[in-house]
Amino acid sequence: MKKYVKRTQKDYSLTLKLQVVKEIESGELSTKAAQRKYGIQARSTVMNWLRKYGSFDWENQTPSNMPKTPEQKVMELEAKVKLLEKQKKLLEHQVAQADKKSIIFDMMISLAEKEYSIPIRKNSLPEQSTSTENDTKKA
Known part of the structure; x- marks a missing residue:
């Protein structure tokens, strides 16, 4: 077992985040065990990663890859x-x-x-429409 290493948020690589999410979603680790294993200080950090990178549908509280009945x-x-x-x-x-x-x-x-x-109402005059036709013909 690895020794606990205190980390800062900047230390977490995308690879690590994805690894933690994969291990939790596969059932290999609990959130608490992942915190201990990888030296993650806050549970909320892990939960944020699960929301961001995981396959769980947080709106409906179901795994998104599970077929719906x-x-x-x-x-x-x-x-x-x-x-x-x-x-x-x-x-x-x-x-x-x-x-x-x-x-x-x-x-x-x-x-x-x-x-x-x-x-008050503006009525379009017939000469207005013909003048634009003449302008386009000249061009």
Whole structure:
């Protein structure tokens, strides 16, 4: 057994980190045993390596390389459907709000044009489109 060597964070090579993760995930070592073997001071250091380099799915608390049961797949899909339905409802609400705003703004502009007898909406003039055609022909 190797003698304990106090280390700093800078001392840990990527190779060492991957070796520690491999040994823990294969069941050769516990996190505590890996700390002792490699002179790692904090358990959180090892846990960070496991999160960063390991194959464990921390969101769902399952190893990512383990096949999911049909029940798990169905539950995941149901959760996705619920999320998508919620997002769809929110987007439909936002579209309805935007449509209402558009109608109100259009009414306000019409009212302002009528009340103050000034043209607010810009109408594109036919000569504008022909002038750009002439410019492109000249080039």
